[in-house]
Amino acid sequence: MAVAQPPRTRPRAVRRRRAALLAGLLLATAVLTGCESPPAGKEDKPVAAGCLPSGVAMSLAIGARANSPTPALPDLVVDLARSAALKHRGVSVVQVDGRADVDLKPQVFDSKAQNPNKYEKDLNRWLDGLRQWVATMRADEPEADVLKSLDVAAAQVGPGDTVVLVDSGLQTTAPLDFRTRGMLDADPTDVVEFLRRADALPNLSDRHVLLVGVGDTAPPQAELGVAQRRHVVEIWTAIARAGGATCVELRESPNGTRSDIDSPAVSVVPVAAPPAFTPCGVTVLPDDGAVGFVPDSATFRDPAAARAALAKLAALLERGRPTVELIGTTSSAGTESGRLTLSRDRARAVETVLRELGVPQERISSRGVGDDWPDRRPDRGPRGELLPGPAAQNRTVVVRISCG
Template identity: 45%
Template sequence: MSRRLALALATAAVLVLGACSSGDDSSGGFASGGGGGAPLSCPVPVGPMAIAVGGRANEPEPGLPGAVQQAAITVVSGAADQKVQPKFTVVSVDGRPTVAGSDTYRTDAGNAIAAQDDQNAFLSGLGDAISQLRAQTPEADTLGALTLAGRSVQGSRPGTVVLVDSGLSTVAPLDFRTEGLLAAPVQDVVSSLRDANALPSLNGATVVLAGIGDVAEPQGPLDTSQRASLVALWRGIAEAGGASCVAVVDEPRSGDAPSDVPPVSTVALPPPPTITPGRSTALPDDGSVGFRPDTAEFRDENAARGVLGPFADFVKQGPTHRLALTGTTARAGSPASQVDLSTRRAEAVKGLLVSLGAAADRITTKGVGSQFPGYVNDVGPGGRQLPGPAATNRKVIVDPTA
């Protein structure tokens, strides 16, 4: 396996830079006796497996977390017992995802020791091939790679699709350079992809997500809220694509990105809101201070308290310190419903500020729906809502005066 898969990678002009790990490990980065790491929350079927991973810019060097190694070991070790020959496929995540190599695990070993040798040799080749993977095309089409991996495991037996990537795709229709997309509700993004016929076909596959939100310079790091939003989004995409079970590997990936690979645009990450007297501050509709879709309920009230603490402190600093809160929305529903929702969200922010000790009589609220300066068109062809711009328009604007 390792000879053929490595050859496929070489013919794709992949640069060979070494194995997954250093030392005398003969299994290509696979831990002896098991992959280590926390067990997956999903069962791993003994069937085809496709691993989408990128040796690309803005990502740590390619490799497999321990839980993913264990999943591959489970498939290989169960193949003889179930008399199957599972196919393994490696998909390269870059601007134009491709199948970098594939092979089928077979063994005719006559005893347990020989069978273990065959398993180790196969896994060694898989680990080596992944460590050698290098992007060939600029940018990162993570959605396209997931789609290609899903196609690679279709067959008579259930399969496993593994995505090892930061998840920060930079290719349409899922381009996180689009302002607001990272903060958009999962259901909005999924609906948009469904309308574009762009959801991956993962019919009945187990999907494993690893490294989501883990980046390398020059990409700026995601905070806890941003990473949680990104994980939820990819989970939602996999579930909407028909995955039977989705497991998220929390084992972090770290290290530098590979050198001499095509560039990938960085995704601008909004800084946390800060308060400055005389200057408007927008509280974005994200995981830290955002709301559940179509409600005035915070997604994470504790996170919102952390963001709003300095704003409450500002009001408490003097009797002339005041806040004016203006709620805004996307252009969805009637104008009256937009005003109602934006008003309730402004009131929710006020309520949290008051609970933090701010004087209620020094905070005013109003809702203006989608009628406000700076509104970004969030309605596309056919009246479909655009998730990124829509998320940008959902906010509470704070005007502090002293």
């Protein structure tokens, strides 16, 4: 990471305002020789935060960028920062943008106040400065490299400390570019193995990780469905664990989908539209759409969304007397027999819903072809590695409607 970086492009007036905020943040901080204990009554109290420890250093990777909600610190993060401050542990901030560098070096709170009320005022002032720092953050570089941001954030703390990611998680740079068709619904295990082969996993060894607002977006980025958001969380949870994280906690963003940040530019990640079934033709149901499946299973990720999408197909099949053939396909992962079984079971899962919706059994047929079908995409790299995006694209159910 110790490489020369180009100068920041943030306007001078903005830099001055943030420098003033930093001065305010440091005003309540007196770095002493050694660490004095807080006055009586101000001892650190453990924060109820799942597996996250209290009183440890923290590094915050913040996505103050386009297409992601305007950042703010959830109460839990503020409570953890307070606990870190009382133990004289540092709190740092890292940008989630195309370059991913340190925005605020580790800040250590300490106050000479012996009066508990004055000490509390100093502490609150320090925390307010941290909140304001985050609220005025803006990305410097186009795009978003979440992997590198996590790696840089982890380097600001040590074993046993905490890394917090506040971002949508929609990376738009290689090797985890969610703009690649299929990557948004790639199997987390495939993603981890792909990143491991590319030596691109963030080093989170012995760190505790908190994910905040992963999957939350802001216009013009299309909103993700419930199952899609859940899946993005699963991908980042798997990445953090594979990177050596001691544990991973999840929290929702406090900001919904509001954003007042539109530059520098961040590419939009395509989100699959609801299927539009072709009468007397072929429609492909991709795994990143409403009719998608839990990895390595024939269970719908979002049964309600799948049923709603297939209800449109059932309504179409009520007109005249068309028949429908359902063909399950898979990636090249696993054994040949496993691929055939999985593809067959997924086609049958769609058939089951159509029958429940009133389509006569004699007008439906289903079969699985594994990874042997004409329109499959090459999903292996030059060294034989599985490519998560193309692999996800190959996991489909093909709907073939015949009217004659």
